[in-house]
Amino acid sequence: MQIQELKLLNFRNYERVCVSFDSNLNVIYGKNGSGKTNLVEAIYVLALTRSFKQINDKTFIRHDTEVTKIEGVVKGRYEHTYQVLITNDGKKVKVDSNKLTKLSDYISKIPIVLFNPNDLKMIKDTPSVRRKYLNIAISQLDVLYLKQLNSYNKLLKIRNSYLKQMYLNGNALHDYLEVVTEKLVVEGLKIYEHRRNYIAFINEQIASIYERIVGLGTLQVKYTSDYANKSKEQILEMYAKNLSRDLSFGKTNNGVHHDDICFSLDGKDLKDYGSEGQQKNAVISWKFSEMAIFHEKKEVVPILILDDLLSELDMEKINNILSFIQENVQTFITTTEIEKIEYLLEEKTYKKIHIKNGKLEEE
Ligand SMILES: Nc1ncnc2c1ncn2[C@@H]1O[C@H](COP(=O)(O)OP(=O)(O)OP(=O)(O)O)[C@@H](O)[C@H]1O
Numbered sequence: 001m002q003i004q005e006l007k008l009l010n011f012r013n014y015e016r017v018c019v020s021f022d023s024n025l026n027v028i029y030g031k032n033g034s035g036k037t038n039l040v041e042a043i044y045v046l047a048l049t050r051s052f053k054q055i056n057d058k059t060f061i062r063h064d065t066e067v068t069k070i071e072g073v074v075k076g077r078y079e080h081t082y083q084v085l086i087t088n089d090g091k092k093v094k095v096d097s098n099k100l101t102k103l104s105d106y107i108s109k110i111p112i113v114l115f116n117p118n119d120l121k122m123i124k125d126t127p128s129v130r131r132k133y134l135n136i137a138i139s140q141l142d143v144l145y146l147k148q149l150n151s152y153n154k155l156l157k158i159r160n161s162y163l164k165q166m167y168l169n170g171n172a173l174h175d176y177l178e179v180v181t182e183k184l185v186v187e188g189l190k191i192y193e194h195r196r197n198y199i200a201f202i203n204e205q206i207a208s209i210y211e212r213i214v215g216l217g218t219l220q221v222k223y224t225s226d227y228a229n230k231s232k233e234q235i236l237e238m239y240a241k242n243l244s245r246d247l248s249f250g251k252t253n254n255g256v257h258h259d260d261i262c263f264s265l266d267g268k269d270l271k272d273y274g275s276e277g278q279q280k281n282a283v284i285s286w287k288f289s290e291m292a293i294f295h296e297k298k299e300v301v302p303i304l305i306l307d308d309l310l311s312e313l314d315m316e317k318i319n320n321i322l323s324f325i326q327e328n329v330q331t332f333i334t335t336t337e338i339e340k341i342e343y344l345l346e347e348k349t350y351k352k353i354h355i356k357n358g359k360l361e362e363e
């Protein structure tokens with residue numbers, strides 16, 4: 001996949017932008033606060049209609065304006081024009097001037113893998129943040145997953161509110177709870193399968209990638225789930241056993257909504273023991289694994305965005321990371337330190353884009 005041209009209207013600090021990109025490597029540079037992340041965020045929003053930052057869509061709209069429009073010409077097997085329009089009332093998407101009513105039909109058309117320093121949250125933050133990362137990665141591979149996730153969450157809400165009702169009203173029907181629980185387990189198992197398979201794919205890649213970047217250490221991702229290694233019947237038994245606890249809490253204490261992943265380096269949890277650099281390289285290794293999975297499972301090559309990757313890493317690691325950049329992968333790198341990059345990319349051809357005060361200068 002290649003994004004050939006990007007047009008922005010009132011997106012964050014950009015009033016109007018029309019820029020074309022190199023099919024392989026694009027280096028975006030400029031000072032802090034100049035708009036580098038905003039530009040790659042626009043590409044991400046074009047692909048997924050939402051940001052990689054956990055923020056409200058309204059923040060995309062340039063201050064003192066009402067509407068933002070992101071448009072891009074993207075070439076995969078065919079060439080299409082994609083458009084995302086965001087107002088205070090919501091968002092609309094189009095492909096080649098055809099409106100799509102369901103966002104889920106739009107998402108996953110432009111595969112994308114992005115690294116941003118915020119992604120260290122994947123290691124440092126709470127399980128719910130890690131599940132979000134996992135959900136985005138899997139839903140890009142399989143649209144069905146997003147639908148299953150939605151129906152699981154709906155069933156969970158129904159079950160939780162019925163538990164509260166049962167707690168207050170001794171006459172509430174147990175049969176209804178059983179029906180809901182069974183449905184929940186059926187959907188939950190689908191999600192569990194997706195996640196287990198995905199982590200297994202990640203583990204086929206991640207150790208060798210990490211080793212190539214860092215030189216030493218065995219990296220592995222561990223997946224924990226209440227559903228692990230259980231049949232449907234065993235899971236239903238688990239719910240039956242925990243019913244009184246669920247009733248007194250007024251919520252479902254077990255299920256894939258508590259799943260978690262852990263990055264383990266030489267058997268030790270990186271969250272507790274890893275250095276900043278080790279954590280960053282682990283997340284980057286995950287991202288390159290994502291790229292490989294896309295290629296293998298969907299036979300597509302995603303767009304790769306490396307936002308502010310270079311800060312805090314030593315030259316050797318950066319050089320090793322840059323060696324992963326392949327000619328068939330359209331890659332965007334943002335940096336404040338263009339000299340560093342120029343030095344390391346001496347033998348490559350690439351497009352340089354300088355950002356200054358919300359204006360792009362193509363070189
Ligand atoms: N909705 C908006 N309207 C106008 N300006 C905005 C909006 N949202 C963010 N900005 C501005 O965009 C700028 C930040 O841009 P961005 O995060 O892309 O910088 P950057 O070049 O990535 O910087 P760094 O090197 O520090 O990562 C800030 O000056 C911020 O005020």
Ligand SMILES: [Mg+2]
Pocket residue numbers: 036037038308
């Ligand atoms: Mg930035």
